[in-house]
Amino acid sequence: MKDGDFTLTESVAILLYLTHKCKVPDFWYPQDLQARACVDEYLAWQHTTLRRSCLRALWHKVMFPVFLREQVSPKLLATTLAELDELLQLFEDKFLQNKAFLVGSHISLADLVAITELMHPVGAGCQVFEGRPKLAAWRQRVEAAVGEDLFWEAHEVIMKAKDFPPADPTIKQKIMPGMLAMIR
Amino acid sequence: MKDGDFTLTESVAILLYLTHKCKVPDFWYPQDLQARACVDEYLAWQHTTLRRSCLRALWHKVMFPVFLREQVSPKLLATTLAELDELLQLFEDKFLQNKAFLVGSHISLADLVAITELMHPVGAGCQVFEGRPKLAAWRQRVEAAVGEDLFWEAHEVIMKAKDFPPADPTIKQKIMPGMLAMIR
Numbered sequence: 218m219k220d221g222d223f224t225l226t227e228s229v230a231i232l233l234y235l236t237h238k239c240k241v242p243d244f245w246y247p248q249d250l251q252a253r254a255c256v257d258e259y260l261a262w263q264h265t266t267l268r269r270s271c272l273r274a275l276w277h278k279v280m281f282p283v284f285l286r287e288q289v290s291p292k293l294l295a296t297t298l299a300e301l302d303e304l305l306q307l308f309e310d311k312f313l314q315n316k317a318f319l320v321g322s323h324i325s326l327a328d329l330v331a332i333t334e335l336m337h338p339v340g341a342g343c344q345v346f347e348g349r350p351k352l353a354a355w356r357q358r359v360e361a362a363v364g365e366d367l368f369w370e371a372h373e374v375i376m377k378a379k380d381f382p383p384a385d386p387t388i389k390q391k392i393m394p395g396m397l398a399m400i401r
Numbered sequence: 402m403k404d405g406d407f408t409l410t411e412s413v414a415i416l417l418y419l420t421h422k423c424k425v426p427d428f429w430y431p432q433d434l435q436a437r438a439c440v441d442e443y444l445a446w447q448h449t450t451l452r453r454s455c456l457r458a459l460w461h462k463v464m465f466p467v468f469l470r471e472q473v474s475p476k477l478l479a480t481t482l483a484e485l486d487e488l489l490q491l492f493e494d495k496f497l498q499n500k501a502f503l504v505g506s507h508i509s510l511a512d513l514v515a516i517t518e519l520m521h522p523v524g525a526g527c528q529v530f531e532g533r534p535k536l537a538a539w540r541q542r543v544e545a546a547v548g549e550d551l552f553w554e555a556h557e558v559i560m561k562a563k564d565f566p567p568a569d570p571t572i573k574q575k576i577m578p579g580m581l582a583m584i585r
Contacts, residue, residue, distance in 0.1 A: 229441065230441035233441050234438040237434055250422055253418075254418040257418070260445075
């Protein structure tokens with residue numbers, strides 16, 4: 218993100234910066250100490266767990282085989298999808314529980330970050346919400362809270378992931394070295 | 402962390418909670434929007450990079466071979482240490498640059514989180530600061546800022562990592578399933 222001559226990376230840091238700068242309604246990042254701590258807890262937890270797993274699902278299911286034309290072994294793909302399944306269960310049990318949103322009755326940054334990650338495997342054709350009524354109802358509530366149009370506009374690119382045409386060789390060469398570690 | 406009947410996980414969330422609750426001096430987590438954003442940027446960045454790498458170095462170099470008596474292939478250990486080396490360079494170039502601390506002239510939560518992770522490979526016997534005068538000078542400044550006694554008290558257990566006696570079989574059985582993915 219560039220704001221004048223200030224450059225900031227990391228989506229979580231950018232969301233927090235915009236939250237403070239734009240003086241958004243309190244529920245996005247509550248002043249209440251414990252509620253805020255629960256948002257921070259989710260934002261910290263997801264980096265090495267659900268975020269990583271959603272990204273791997275997208276890359277192993279679509280980006281490598283379709284976009285980069287690089288084979289992913291069925292065993293690796295199965296492991297990735299099983300890991301995602303476990304983390305979705307943990308997400309429901311530990312974070313969502315029986316609440317409307319991750320930190321109680323209002324949407325917060327935690328829900329925004331979570332839905333953005335979960336839409337990655339959805340874009341790859343994974344059945345993330347099927348057979349998970351609690352998770353599907355939460356997704357509906359997030360969509361209603363941000364508004365249907367904005368929700369789908371935000372996910373427009375990722376929802377087309379499985380229809381991306383194969384990458385041209387120069388793009389492939391550019392992104393391959395950093396990504397190859399994910400399938401080896 | 403338990404504070405009365407409030408339970409919180411995730412070290413980053415706990416630090417932020419204590420920062421707000423205990424009304425600590427501003428420099429730990431500055432009110433200034435851009436300085437705060439830089440702390441948040443580091444805290445977000447480190448989860449999947451330096452934190453992961455420092456933990457892997459500790460486990461591959463000491464915890465598996467010494468504590469759990471499980472072989473780690475020399476190739477995997479070499480990859481882990483090379484990755485750590487690259488991330489230390491990135492830490493210096495992107496975050497520390499020529500500043501006294503990660504976010505300017507004062508210590509902040511970013512430095513606390515960073516030093517805690519870097520002491521993991523140090524405890525495993527890795528040469529983290531040798532040959533890196535800029536990083537070594539920063540470590541000295543962090544030690545001076547928190548106080549020498551507190552600094553070493555905080556790292557007392559991790560500094561003994563390479564002298565841990567082998568785990569007894571029940572402990573080994575308990576922690577192995579979750580950790581084995583790190584060496585396979």
